[in-house]
Structure formats: structure tokens, C-alpha cells
Amino acid sequence: DAKTTQPNSMESNEEEPVHLPCNHSTISGTDYIHWYRQLPSQGPEYVIHGLTSNVNNRMASLAIAEDRKSSTLILHRATLRDAAVYYCILRGVTSYNQGGKLIFGQGTELSVKP
Amino acid sequence: KAGVTQTPRYLIKTRGQQVTLSCSPISGHRSVSWYQQTPGQGLQFLFEYFSETQRNKGNFPGRFSGRQFSNSRSEMNVSTLELGDSALYLCASSRTGTTNEKLFFGSGTQLSVL
Numbered sequence: 001d002a003k004t005t006q007p008n009s010m011e012s013n014e015e016e017p018v019h020l021p022c023n024h025s026t027i028s029g030t031d032y033i034h035w036y037r038q039l040p041s042q043g044p045e046y047v048i049h050g051l052t053s054n055v056n057n058r059m060a061s062l063a064i065a066e067d068r069k070s071s072t073l074i075l076h077r078a079t080l081r082d083a084a085v086y087y088c089i090l091r092g093v094t095s096y097n098q099g100g101k102l103i104f105g106q107g108t109e110l111s112v113k114p
Numbered sequence: 115k116a117g118v119t120q121t122p123r124y125l126i127k128t129r130g131q132q133v134t135l136s137c138s139p140i141s142g143h144r145s146v147s148w149y150q151q152t153p154g155q156g157l158q159f160l161f162e163y164f165s166e167t168q169r170n171k172g173n174f175p176g177r178f179s180g181r182q183f184s185n186s187r188s189e190m191n192v193s194t195l196e197l198g199d200s201a202l203y204l205c206a207s208s209r210t211g212t213t214n215e216k217l218f219f220g221s222g223t224q225l226s227v228l
Contacts, residue, residue, distance in 0.1 A: 044204070046217060087157075106156060
């Protein structure tokens with residue numbers, strides 16, 4: 001299984017950028033890197049995903065290392081509503097996260113201080 | 115566009131009973147997957163259905179079963195309930211479940227087994 005490693009928790013101050021790291025040293029060439037987050041009392045929510053190039057959307061940016069063994073989710077200006085558990089997940093033929101199957105790790109619990 | 119709808123939102127059952135949970139995916143989505151979330155085990159994949167066929171299965175006992183209808187709506191059934199089945203049950207949908215797609219999650223059904 002292609003696995004990911006994330007810090008258990010991180011803290012941020014409101015309105016400051018947040019960089020959430022993820023290591024995936026066993027990633028294969030066809031694995032996509034997905035990020036989801038789960039706010040308290042809600043289902044997980046898609047954040048962003050990418051394959052090789054850095055990606056941006058209205059929620060966040062995803063920076064992927066050149067060797068693809070790590071990636072970083074960037075929240076440009078953290079708000080209190082960004083306090084959540086963030087999951088980094090590999091999806092592809094070799095990661096076994098095929099179809100609608102997602103294997104969630106423990107994720108990173110992000111707290112945001114006002 | 116309506117999101118993923120799960121019913122009921124809350125459910126209380128007693129040991130030995132059975133329960134059926136329902137999930138209506140986003141219109142046009144043919145993949146529906148189910149997850150169990152508990153404080154101790156986190157988010158765990160149960161199974162996935164695509165075009166009325168089970169495509170992926172997690173490591174859960176046979177008491178947990180599901181099905182998908184021709185309109186892509188899905189139901190999950192747990193028979194002979196145990197105290198340990200108390201959890202938040204989440205479903206997610208996507209168009210086809212390819213690894214480049216994002217999954218959309220419902221708000222879940224909170225099941226309490228007494």
C-alpha cells in the first residue's frame with residue numbers, strides 16, 4: 001500500500017498562511033495526491049488534488065515536490081473556519097484507493113488561534 | 115445542485131436489532147461508497163457500489179451489507195447490532211470513482227446502539 005505520513009497536529013494564527021506537510025515516499029507514477037478535510041460534526045470535504053504540477057483552487061494550493069515523495073497543502077490565510085482534520089490520501093492503481101474507496105490515515109488536526 | 119443526502123440523521127437502536135441507512139448521491143453520480151467513523155478507529159472504508167454492483171469491500175464482518183438501486187441510491191444494512199457498531203456512518207458519491215475525481219460526502223447518520 002502506498003502510505004502517507006502527516007504530523008498529528010499543527011497550530012496556526014488567524015490570517016496567517018499554513019503549510020500542512022505530507023510524506024509519501026512510496027508513491028507511484030500514476031498516484032494522484034488528494035487532500036480532504038473534516039470539520040467538526042461534518043463529513044469530509046474535498047480540498048484539492050494533483051498529480052505532478054502544483055495546483056491552485058479557491059480553497060488552497062497544493063505544492064508537489066519534484067520527486068513527488070512529499071507534498072504540502074497551503075492555506076494562504078487561515079480563518080477560524082479552517083480548523084479541521086486534514087487528510088492526505090494517495091489514489092491510484094498501486095495505492096489500492098481505487099473507485100470510491102479512500103483509506104484515511106489519522107490526518108493532521110489543525111487548530112487556528114484568533 | 116443538491117448534495118449527498120443521508121437519512122436518517124440520527125438513529126438509536128438496541129443490541130440485536132438491525133438497521134438500514136439510506137444515501138442519495140448527487141444526480142449523475144454512479145459510485146457510492148460507505149464509511150464508518152468512530153473515535154477509536156477513525157474513518158474506515160466499508161464498501162463501494164457502482165452501477166448496482168459492489169466494486170470494493172473493506173474489512174468488516176458480513177453483518178454489514180449494502181446495495182445500490184438503478185437510480186444510484188444506496189442503502190446500507192447492519193444486522194444483529196452490537197454496541198461497537200455505534201458510529202457515524204458516512205456515504206460519498208462520485209461520477210465514476212476514477213482516481214482523478216473528487217468524492218462528495220454526506221453529513222452522515224449517527225447510530226447509537228444501546
